[in-house]
Amino acid sequence: MIPQAIYEKLLHPFRPxxxxxxxxxxxxxxxxxxxxxPEICRVLRDDPDLAFDxxxxxTAVDYFEPDEKKAAAAxxxxxxxxxxxxxxxxxxxxxxxxxxxxxxxxxxxGQLPEAPSVSSVWSTAEWHEREVFDLMGVLFVGHRDLRRxxxxxxxxxxxxxxxxxxxxxxxxxxxx
Amino acid sequence: MSTxxxxxxxxxxxVRTDEMLINMGPQHPSTHGVLRxxxxxxxxxVNEVTPHIGYLHRxxxxxxxxxxxxxxxxxxxxxxxxxxxxxxxxxxxxxxxxLGHKVSEKTRHLRVIVAELSRIASHxxxxxxxxxDLGSFTPFMWTFREREKILDLYEDLCGARLxxxxxxxxxxxxxxxxxxxxxxxxxxxxxxxxxxxxxALLTNNxxxxxxxxxxxxxxxxxxxxxxxTGPVLRGSGVxxxxxxxxxPIYTEMYDGYTWRVIAAPEGKYPDDHPYPPVPPETILGDSxxxxxxxxxEVVQSMDLVRQGxxxxxxxxxxxxxxIPLKKKLPKGEAYLETEAPKGQMGFGIVSDGSPVxxxxxxxxxxxxxxxxxxxxxxxxLVADIPAIIGSLDLVLGEIDR
Numbered sequence: 001m002i003p004q005a006i007y008e009k010l011l012h013p014f015r016p017x018x019x020x021x022x023x024x025x026x027x028x029x030x031x032x033x034x035x036x037x038p039e040i041c042r043v044l045r046d047d048p049d050l051a052f053d054x055x056x057x058x059t060a061v062d063y064f065e066p067d068e069k070k071a072a073a074a075x076x077x078x079x080x081x082x083x084x085x086x087x088x089x090x091x092x093x094x095x096x097x098x099x100x101x102x103x104x105x106x107x108x109x110g111q112l113p114e115a116p117s118v119s120s121v122w123s124t125a126e127w128h129e130r131e132v133f134d135l136m137g138v139l140f141v142g143h144r145d146l147r148r149x150x151x152x153x154x155x156x157x158x159x160x161x162x163x164x165x166x167x168x169x170x171x172x173x174x175x176x
Numbered sequence: 177m178s179t180x181x182x183x184x185x186x187x188x189x190x191v192r193t194d195e196m197l198i199n200m201g202p203q204h205p206s207t208h209g210v211l212r213x214x215x216x217x218x219x220x221x222v223n224e225v226t227p228h229i230g231y232l233h234r235x236x237x238x239x240x241x242x243x244x245x246x247x248x249x250x251x252x253x254x255x256x257x258x259x260x261x262x263x264x265x266x267x268x269x270x271x272x273x274x275l276g277h278k279v280s281e282k283t284r285h286l287r288v289i290v291a292e293l294s295r296i297a298s299h300x301x302x303x304x305x306x307x308x309d310l311g312s313f314t315p316f317m318w319t320f321r322e323r324e325k326i327l328d329l330y331e332d333l334c335g336a337r338l339x340x341x342x343x344x345x346x347x348x349x350x351x352x353x354x355x356x357x358x359x360x361x362x363x364x365x366x367x368x369x370x371x372x373x374x375x376a377l378l379t380n381n382x383x384x385x386x387x388x389x390x391x392x393x394x395x396x397x398x399x400x401x402x403x404x405t406g407p408v409l410r411g412s413g414v415x416x417x418x419x420x421x422x423x424p425i426y427t428e429m430y431d432g433y434t435w436r437v438i439a440a441p442e443g444k445y446p447d448d449h450p451y452p453p454v455p456p457e458t459i460l461g462d463s464x465x466x467x468x469x470x471x472x473e474v475v476q477s478m479d480l481v482r483q484g485x486x487x488x489x490x491x492x493x494x495x496x497x498x499i500p501l502k503k504k505l506p507k508g509e510a511y512l513e514t515e516a517p518k519g520q521m522g523f524g525i526v527s528d529g530s531p532v533x534x535x536x537x538x539x540x541x542x543x544x545x546x547x548x549x550x551x552x553x554x555x556x557l558v559a560d561i562p563a564i565i566g567s568l569d570l571v572l573g574e575i576d577r
Contacts, residue, residue: 026273026510053400056513057522057539085511085522089400089416094423096511124403127547135237150230150576159235160535 001049001093003028009050014040019100027085029096034082034115037099038142041121044086044095052095055122056085058129060136064103064162078103080138082115101138103161117142135160195223200561202231208305208565209572211546217558225553225561227546232576240536245271245345245525246501248536253339255521255538256574259298261290261330262516263574264343270523271345273425274510275499283347283496284429285488289360290333290342292477292484297326298517299407299470299477302569306467307378309566310387315377322370325363332356347496357485364478371451371475379471380452388464389457392552392564396461402551403544406519407473408568410439411466418515426514433483438472440465445472463567470569502531511537518542518569540574 001009003023007030010018017036022029032040044052064078065071071078084097105111112133117140119125129140130149137158140146148155157164166176201212210231216224236255240248245267252267253260265287272279279287304319327337333356334342334349342349378384394404399412409416417437419430436446440460451472458464511524519541526535545568552564 026508055403056520057511057524057537059524059537059539061526061535083511083524089414089421092421122403123401123551124544124547127543135235148230150233150235152230159238 001091003030003093003095006030006050006093006095009047010040010043013043027094027096029083029098031098031100034099034101037084037097038116038118038121040097041084041118044097045121049091051088051090052086053089054087055118055124055128056087057083058118058125058132059083059085060132060138060160062103062136062160062162066163080113080136082132082138084118112137112139114139114141116140117146119143134158137161194218198558202228208570211565211570211572211575213549213561213565215553215558215561220557220559222553222556222558222561225550227549229543229546229572229575232572234577236538236577237536240533240538242532244502244531245505245533246498249344250339250341252523252538253341254573255540255577256298256516256518256542256571257338258301258571259294259517260338260340261294261342262298262514263521264341265291266512266514266516266521267523268343268345269425269514270510270512270525271499271505273423273512274505274508274525274527275345276506277346277499279347279496280491280493282488282491282493285484285491286348286352286495287343288429288433289481289484289488290330290340290348292480293326293329293360295477295517296474296481297323298569299474300326302470302517303374303378303467303474306566306569307384309562310384312377312381312384315374318370318373318377322367325367329356329360329363332359344498346499349498351495357489360481361485364481367478371471375451375471379468380455385455385457385464387560387563388467388567389455389462390459391463391556391560392567393459394461394548394552398548398551399461402548404519404548405541405544406515406517407466407469408519408545408548410437411469411567412461413439413441413465415439415441418513418520422515423512426512430480432487433480435476435480435483438469438476451475463563466567466569504529504531505533513539516541518571518574519545521574538577540577542568542570542572543575546570546575 007021017033020031044050061081063076065074080101080103082099087094101113105113115138129143132138133146134148134151156167169175196217198215198217202210212228214226215222252263255263300319300323304316307315330340331337334340394412396412396414399409415437505527507529509526513520513522521541522539524537525533528534
């Protein structure tokens with residue numbers, strides 16, 4: 001199925017949740033509202049014409065420029081973007097789901113933004129969401145065991161954020 | 177000796193046991209690196225396994241945000257260090273996908289040759305270490321002896337043995353030295369009969385079959401649900417290999433090659449290989465099948481290398497030079513998965529138009545393959561844990577990134 005057809009298939013039940021799309025991009029993508037993710041993913045997996053049985057990867061991109069001058073020139077407002085790369089081994093088609101999140105919940109610095117977990121749809125998401133939480137600081141609501149996976153449990157901060165500062169020391173080890 | 181396995185519940189009839197937490201790793205030899213497993217055991221039976229990872233974490237993705245793609249290339253070698261060239265290939269193709277860059281025929285065939293050699297090397301380590309995990313030392317020595325010859329070939333090719341950085345963005349670092357292809361062919365000729373020895377040592381070995389058949393059985397649905405890929409997925413009978421089913425920029429590399437995906441969707445492998453039949457006590461998706469898929473893939477890769485050598489020799493022109501070190505990247509995003517020896521290795525790049533990527537993503541295949549262990553290891557015996565972990569062929573450099 002071509003990306004356009006996948007989009008049209010989603011359009012009927014989820015029109016208000018679909019925000020943008022680009023089928024001419026290198027990897028065609030559909031942007032959805034974060035609160036609709038689990039339902040949309042469930043349809044993507046269960047609809048026999050879509051049958052996205054494999055979640056390749058969940059990743060997040062931090063759009064934030066610490067340098068004020070450069071930030072003024074940037075084309076975007078600061079935000080986080082979640083990306084879900086999906087494949088169907090049945091129909092051999094692929095699609096990317098994107099979803100925008102605020103960098104901080106309610107604009108309070110330190111309050112991690114929330115997104116619903118899709119780990120009930122694909123178990124792959126369990127570890128990938130833990131990784132995104134660990135490195136990018138997104139709270140996945142509905143995840144049964146959301147803790148850090150790559151960094152130590154008592155690590156401070158989320159290293160892949162653009163404004164991340166490496167701690168000066170960690171348990172007596174000089175870190176920078 | 178009977179090959180029938182006792183159920184864990186009946187092993188310990190009448191014996192009163194207490195629940196115990198056992199810490200396995202991070203330096204346990206059978207965990208293939210610094211993997212730590214916490215086992216909740218009841219006597220010999222494991223009720224729960226919790227993997228703890230991250231001991232090798234270097235935040236490769238953050239490093240990638242501070243370097244140009246070609247500068248990042250040597251870091252990809254350190255992901256799956258047992259198949260560095262396959263990692264180079266994944267990253268190079270991802271950046272080429274973003275650039276819209278196509279490599280020449282000659283480069284493409286050279287890439288097939290070295291990438292398939294790295295698959296052979298990686299699968300040899302997998303088979304040898306798997307034997308070692310299960311208490312048999314000889315296969316380890318024999319497979320490493322053969323792998324050493326592949327590393328020698330790499331050394332002749334680019335000077336490095338493990339961290340080759342040979343395939344780079346836009347092409348390869350240099351053309352092959354004189355006489356290298358001949359050495360490569362000689363290696364394949366002498367290696368071919370050794371495979372029979374390995375089958376005699378492991379595949380058909382009654383002890384090996386007892387330790388692996390019916391252990392860690394993973395259904396097709398579970399494998400897909402957890403995003404397992406590579407031989408782990410194909411061992412469960414899913415006919416899926418990115419070299420055939422991947423994105424065009426990757427599958428084009430194998431255009432004109434005759435080969436087929438090694439999987440047994442109906443529980444039956446193609447009959448055209450001279451190797452032992454599948455023992456009746458195995459179940460599709462168990463540890464034995466994951467091992468066997470790798471062994472068949474070794475033979476497949478040898479054939480691909482031979483075809484590659486022939487095609488490379490016939491191709492006109494030169495191999496491609498790498499792109500300039502600080503070339504500006506076009507604005508955009510690209511994500512690509514390639515069929516690395518251990519599974520689907522994904523690289524992603526987000527560019528804002530400068531020479532240094534805005535975001536680099538590294539998706540590890542072993543990461544997903546490991547995530548299934550809590551499910552696979554429920555209710556097995558403690559001694560089966562190394563048998564299951566070994567059959568997944570993990571490499572922690574890639575999991576922790």
